[in-house]
Amino acid sequence: MKKLDTQSPDFQAELKTLLAFETAQNREIDRIVADICADVQKRGDAALIEYTNRFDGTSAQTIDDLILTQDDLQSAFERLPENIQTALKTAARRVESYHEHQKMESWTYEDEDGTLLGQQITPLDRVGIYVPGGKAAYPSSVIMNAMPAHVAGVKEIIMVVPTPKGERNDIVLAAAFVAGVTKVFTVGGAQAGAALAYGTESVPQVDKITGPGNAFVAAAKRRVFGVVGIDMVAGPSEILVIADGTTPADWVAMDLFSQAEHDEIAQAILIGTSQAYLDEVQTAMNRLIETMPRRAIIEASLGNRGAMILAKDLDEACEIANYISPEHLELSVENPQEWAKKIRHAGAIFMGRYTSESLGDYCAGPNHVLPTSRTARFSSPLGTYDFQKRSSLIQVSEQGAQKLGKTASVLAHGESLTAHARAAEFRLKD
Structure with a gap:
């Protein structure tokens, strides 16, 4: 390991060099990912099956070969030794308890003129979680991504996980069962991110994608951001x-x-x-x-x-x-x-x-x-709040419209937006 001393005149430069990490996007990876994403968006399940067979060495004939149900997840859980079952349930329970404390609640208040203002909190409808399945298996990633979504009230949690050579990892699937994952697709890579973002005949389009992955997964998340939300590019x-x-x-x-x-x-x-x-x-x-x-x-x-x-x-x-x-x-x-x-x-x-x-x-x-x-x-850990949305609430009273309407009219005319001004002025009594 390098040895640094804060008293050295070169310390700041040495520290900056130590922390430097090339985060620039790889153009060749971006090109490959762009092609894969476009193909999945165009051909749906057919492209997803083709890329999965090519990159993961599988032999899927139909999309059903790449889908796992709740029964499959439960069976995987039941095949595990009792000590592993207990460890998964303990971890999930602790993660759930912590994330319960993060839940945002709706709130409102009233102005002196009776105008109601506030914030309404709602969960995302459907999310996708990516779980690595290459060199190592990460049941902890399943729990950490799925449990906050579950706590937030997300109704559908779709998990994608690659299964190289068709090998499924029971502990990963068991973690999905414990954490309340709705459905699992045994696909990975950029094609999995594209399927979650755009939807296919079988993979439902999600509202947000979370979870770690390799450089191709990261590039896909960057590319589809805006079509869907993402947690981060780690x-x-x-x-x-x-x-x-x-x-x-x-x-x-x-x-x-x-x-x-x-x-x-x-x-x-x-x-x-x-x-x-x-x-x-x-x-x-x-x-x-x-x-x-x-x-x-x-x-x-x-x-x-x-x-x-x-x-x-x-x-x-x-x-x-x-x-x-x-x-x-x-x-x-x-x-x-x-x-x-x-x-x-x-x-x-x-x-x-x-x-x-x-x-x-x-x-x-x-x-x-x-x-x-x-x-x-400038950013924070993944949490329950990442699976909740905030909507502003505004209910202006008749009395409030008189005061706010005049203010809005002045500002709208200042921006030369006449219709904005008139919309407020129509509600004025004089």
């Missing part, structure tokens, strides 16, 4: 740990590994206030790496984008964290709730030495779909 996974030296070095080392093992371009950063402690963590990492099945990925990630930063104190560490705006921030310090007050930008804040980031990934309750690549400066 970058590589990130973790930033601020440690004051009171947490066992092995714990911190493994927390850094937990994100590095995702991908060779994932980012893991440790900020400490003691060089001796940073060295202790490095020693622990050198020892523990020998036990990691995904060692090659972890080493590539830490070598490419990992770093240890020596800060003069925790105040400075928090300011650096605000600049980095990480997806996951661990405050592995004494009095973490006090230090959390200094954090302005982070997707999720994990407070205290017993709060490993991995608990948030699976079962703590808050969502693990989080802003990456410094976008936590």
Whole structure:
């Protein structure tokens, strides 16, 4: 891992270089995705079957070969060992409970003239969730995307998940059963995003698409945004740990590994206030790496984008964290709730030495779909609110129309919009 020191005159430049990640769209991927999206929009199910067979190595003859029902999901759940069933239900229950607290409620109030104003909250009708199904299976992604939609009151939750070589993962399908998914299509890639966005003869058009995916999925989400809503276009996974030296070095080392093992371009950063402690963590990492099945990925990630930063104190560490705006921030310090007050930008804040980031990934309750690549400066975790809409309510009283009508008339004439002005003036008594 790179070693940085805040007292170095080159620190800011080194930090900027460390955080730099090429987010520019790949023109060749965009071209391929544009063609796929247009074809699915034009040919519907036929194109979806063709691309699924080509890219996933399946042999579907009809769209029915790519559809799973509630009975299929329940059967997958029942095939699992009891401990896995219990873990899925526990995680889903905790995620549901947390997201219940996020529900927005409608409200109204009246002006002194009797005019009613307010906001009406309604759920989206139908959403699509994308669940990766390539190198690894992610039942946690099913729960984190479906459960907030369920809590929001979304009536239809359509899941798409690729099944390479036709292999279906029972734990992913069981998670869909537990989380209340309505129907599953075993398709992935850009073609799945296009089918959800435009609809086909069999895949219903959704109002919003959420969930992670590869570069082709991300490009498809960018392309169809506007036709449907999307959650975000996420970058590589990130973790930033601020440690004051009171947490066992092995714990911190493994927390850094937990994100590095995702991908060779994932980012893991440790900020400490003691060089001796940073060295202790490095020693622990050198020892523990020998036990990691995904060692090659972890080493590539830490070598490419990992770093240890020596800060003069925790105040400075928090300011650096605000600049980095990480997806996951661990405050592995004494009095973490006090230090959390200094954090302005982070997707999720994990407070205290017993709060490993991995608990948030699976079962703590808050969502693990989080802003990456410094976008936590202006965006938030996926939540119940992402599956609800706000409509303004306006009911002007006769008395209110007299006052508001005159104001609107003046402003409308100022914009040379005569019909706007007349519409308000017609309701004036004089």
